[in-house]
Amino acid sequence: xxxxxxxxxxxxxxxxxxxxxxxxxxxxxxxxxxxxxxxxxxxxxxxxxxxxxxxxxxxxxxxxxxxxxxxxxxxxxxxxxxxxxxxxxxxxxxxxxxxxxxxxxxxxxxxxxxxxxxxxxxxxxxxxxxxxxxxxxxxxxxxxxxxxxxxxxxxxxxxxxxxxxxxxxxxxxxxxxxxxxxxxxxxxxxxxxxxxxxxxxxxxxxxxxxxxxxxxxxxxxxxxxxxxxxxxxxxxxxxxxxxxxxxxxxxxxxxxxxxxxxxxxxxxxxxxxxxxxxxxxxxxxxxxxxxxxxxxxxxxxxxxxxxxxxxxxxxxxxxxxxxxxxxxxxxxxxxx
Amino acid sequence: xxxxxxxxxxxxxxxxxxxxxxxxxxxxxxxxxxxxxxxxxxxxxxxxxxxxxxxxxxxxxxxxxxxxxxxxxxxxxxxxxxxxxxxxxxxxxxxxxxxxxxxxxxxxxxxxxxxxxxxxxxxxxxxxxxxxxxxxxxxxxxxxxxxxxxxxxxxxxxxxxxxxxxxxxxxxxxxxxxxxxxxxxxxxxxxxxxxxxxxxxxxxxxxxxxxxxxxxxxxxxxxxxxxxxxxxx
Numbered sequence: 410x411x412x413x414x415x416x417x418x419x420x421x422x423x424x425x426x427x428x429x430x431x432x433x434x435x436x437x438x439x440x441x442x443x444x445x446x447x448x449x450x451x452x453x454x455x456x457x458x459x460x461x462x463x464x465x466x467x468x469x470x471x472x473x474x475x476x477x478x479x480x481x482x483x484x485x486x487x488x489x490x491x492x493x494x495x496x497x498x499x500x501x502x503x504x505x506x507x508x509x510x511x512x513x514x515x516x517x518x519x520x521x522x523x524x525x526x527x528x529x530x531x532x533x534x535x536x537x538x539x540x541x542x543x544x545x546x547x548x549x550x551x552x553x554x555x556x557x558x559x560x561x562x563x564x565x566x567x568x569x570x571x572x573x574x575x576x577x578x579x580x581x582x583x584x585x586x587x588x589x590x591x592x593x594x595x596x597x598x599x600x601x602x603x604x605x606x607x608x609x610x611x612x613x614x615x616x617x618x619x620x621x622x623x624x625x626x627x628x629x630x631x632x633x634x635x636x637x638x639x640x641x642x643x644x645x646x647x648x649x650x651x652x653x654x655x656x657x658x659x660x661x662x663x664x665x666x667x668x669x670x671x672x673x674x675x676x677x678x679x680x681x682x683x684x685x686x687x688x689x690x691x692x693x694x695x696x697x698x699x700x701x702x703x704x705x706x707x708x709x710x711x712x713x714x715x716x717x718x719x720x721x722x723x724x725x726x727x728x729x730x731x732x733x734x735x736x737x738x739x740x741x742x743x744x745x
Numbered sequence: 746x747x748x749x750x751x752x753x754x755x756x757x758x759x760x761x762x763x764x765x766x767x768x769x770x771x772x773x774x775x776x777x778x779x780x781x782x783x784x785x786x787x788x789x790x791x792x793x794x795x796x797x798x799x800x801x802x803x804x805x806x807x808x809x810x811x812x813x814x815x816x817x818x819x820x821x822x823x824x825x826x827x828x829x830x831x832x833x834x835x836x837x838x839x840x841x842x843x844x845x846x847x848x849x850x851x852x853x854x855x856x857x858x859x860x861x862x863x864x865x866x867x868x869x870x871x872x873x874x875x876x877x878x879x880x881x882x883x884x885x886x887x888x889x890x891x892x893x894x895x896x897x898x899x900x901x902x903x904x905x906x907x908x909x910x911x912x913x914x915x916x917x918x919x920x921x922x923x924x925x926x927x928x929x930x931x932x933x934x935x936x937x938x939x940x941x942x943x944x945x946x947x948x949x950x951x952x953x954x955x956x957x958x959x960x961x962x963x964x965x966x967x968x969x970x971x972x973x974x975x976x977x978x
Contacts, residue, residue, distance in 0.1 A: 441858025
């Protein structure tokens with residue numbers, strides 16, 4: 410069984426992902442507080458326009474409007490009984506858009522975090538998490554998604570629960586985590602930790618990587634970190650278009666199309682095979698990224714200095730991989 | 746505790762050693778040990794307030810520092826906060842009974858339009874861990890929700906959280922309304938969330954922007970200390 414994504418990865422040196430879903434939908438009039446997934450039902454034309462924006466900008470892969478489409482997130486809007494339907498429609502609209510594009514475009518069913526903290530620290534059990542992800546996965550696959558796309562995950566338990574759910578459904582998948590806390594995920598996972606976790610999963614993803622997080626510089630540092638562990642599967646890089654800034658009462662992302670083009674080239678040089686954007690990344694950014702990737706030959710692996718000079722400073726001195734982090738305190742109970 | 750290294754008898758430690766051990770146990774999230782130690786100190790006639798401030802809060806401060814410095818991460822911090830809470834369950838009724846000064850009460854919630862609550866939940870748990878009382882409004886709160894709860898709960902601190910660039914400006918609406926109603930000075934206003942920064946916090950008139958849950962706790966303590974000093978001055 411070969412899925413479209415694996416086929417494209419085998420025949421191409423790099424693939425262009427898509428950009429921001431949330432930013433684009435807000436520009437189309439989504440009210441803050443509304444669940445974007447409800448628009449699959451109420452404004453399918455706008456969701457189609459979102460997908461077409463990525464396709465027309467040259468994306469090889471786009472994500473469906475289903476990031477928060479799981480039981481525990483939809484419950485906040487009292488729509489927890491519509492998980493299957495909202496996800497199915499998200500993928501159906503995507504299937505139509507991809508089929509109408511006249512080229513091979515991957516419909517990736519977006520699956521975001523549950524928003525709950527998992528056991529033993531939190532209350533969500535592994536089995537419940539699997540159940541939550543499985544319900545969403547079924548809807549997306551029924552609607553015609555080519556692959557499932559897990560993103561913005563912080564906890565290793567949640568990543569592996571999703572892997573189990575996708576295995577139960579028999580869906581090929583990709584999974585990325587968000588490294589937003591001193592170069593690690595919120596739960597303390599380093600880039601090297603993630604590679605070890607992914608390599609140990611029975612139902613391995615087609616590709617793994619990083620999305621969202623702090624800025625383009627930090628994301629590239631994470632890619633450099635992945636390389637330290639020599640991953641055996643392709644790497645995904647989906648960084649935000651800079652960092653949101655509050656200027657004169659308005660907010661905008663400071664990443665220009667030119668900066669995102671530089672980011673795309675460096676991401677490829679750093680080993681990423683699937684390169685896209687995340688928050689703040691609009692079609693104009695994607696066009697610039699594609700043009701740069703097509704017109705520039707692949708370069709050498711960048712070091713951290715090159716990344717810093719080209720894209721700006723990192724958000725933290727250490728990413729937990731340079732040996733500079735002091736160790737945890739020793740407990741006398743254990744050391745005695 | 747089956748480990749041989751673990752057969753340390755808490756009740757055989759003197760007060761000073763026991764308090765140090767409690768700090769270690771908090772650091773490692775050992776709830777049963779914290780509960781045992783709290784009970785031992787009560788038996789030794791420590792006041793509930795001293796146990797809270799000299800052992801538990803001090804211990805959590807160490808956890809906070811290592812969280813801030815990227816040595817500990819959310820899972821460890823939540824385990825520590827859970828252990829702290831175990832101690833607080835024992836102490837809380839006694840603190841009320843003895844009329845001990847309270848550390849502070851915080852009303853917290855994500856702003857109108859924002860459904861992202863994980864950061865807010867972490868701050869709530871860390872604040873509770875540090876001995877504050879929390880009134881959690883959940884997600885998607887209007888200015889009426891916030892101001893109503895501040896007054897009904899007789900709170901000291903307002904904590905507002907936003908993850909979206911589209912929702913963070915609402916924080917200013919809440920603060921402006923507090924100013925209009927002449928209530929702004931009654932409350933310490935702390936704001937946080939991924940897209941915010943210090944500049945934004947200043948621009949909207951918050952008392953402070955808090956980068957993470959550990960900073961929120963430290964900042965809340967600092968402002969509460971200033972508030973107490975003002976009152977006694």
